[in-house]
Amino acid sequence: MRENGPVNSYYGVLVNKVRPIPQINADLQEFRFYNSLALTAYWNDRDSTLPVILGGEMAIFYKDMIQEKINKSLSDCSEKGLAMYLSIELLGRRFFTMPPSVEECGGEIWGVLTVKTYGELNQRELEALREEWRTMADGG
Template sequence: MSNIKQTLKFFSSLSITAYPSHEYGGCRAGELPEELSPSEAVYYMDEILAAIEKEKLPSEGDRGLMVYYYEDQALSEKIYSLHPTVEEWNGKLWGVMVVEVYGELIEAETAKLLDFAVGQMSDGWGEGFEQRPIKTNDGEIFVSFWNSEDFFIKPEQELKQGTEQNFNEQTMGGM
């Protein structure tokens, strides 16, 4: 096993629901929560990052969510850490799983890692996170790392290359 650690990022769509507050506090009767677009969600990035930080448990240490991985001992040793976060890219806010790994992951290892990460997003870490309100100047928001209609999780370069190709096709096509 290589002792050179590299960082990988896996991007996913987010689902963010806003409950607006008013001068007098609380929601108005009959007022429905609003689904925020990924570009609107960028505005709340600092509050979301602070909430993610508060969610970290001392028992997780540097390894983050990998302390809960028991399925494959060899893979658990190869993947040093797994940390959820959010990042802005292309004017939109994304869920990101930051992974520190020794050496390279083969396809089967990546599949196991992503299966575990999605489980943490939907049941483990993420289930608690999405139920806790994040206070903002505009009210409260709830952030789900997996509960969007078009959920996906993919490697950073796959996401970014795909968008660049689409962008190039759109700009080149009109010439």
């Protein structure tokens, strides 16, 4: 245990008795996740209390406002961005930064998560990150 050291995680302390927990690679890798965005709006000057779904050019009009709200929500985060909210601490050690943003593509706006990792992620780490991002995106 002295050589490999225990690692705290969301599930408790982890120790690998078979092989050491690998050291973090210093080489940064970058990739992006894209997800569609559904924008809804409530208008004060309309009789209906039902939201209006915004798409296309109307949604693009709000792109900068959405990015401002994202930036404001990240003001309490460290430079790691959303990586600090990962539920698996061992996975979180692999990330340099994970800032979300919005981009225009093909006449629509998309949510984008730019991920910078220490070294390349293996398939299990990538799947765990996808699930974490899916949970974060579903939560708004």
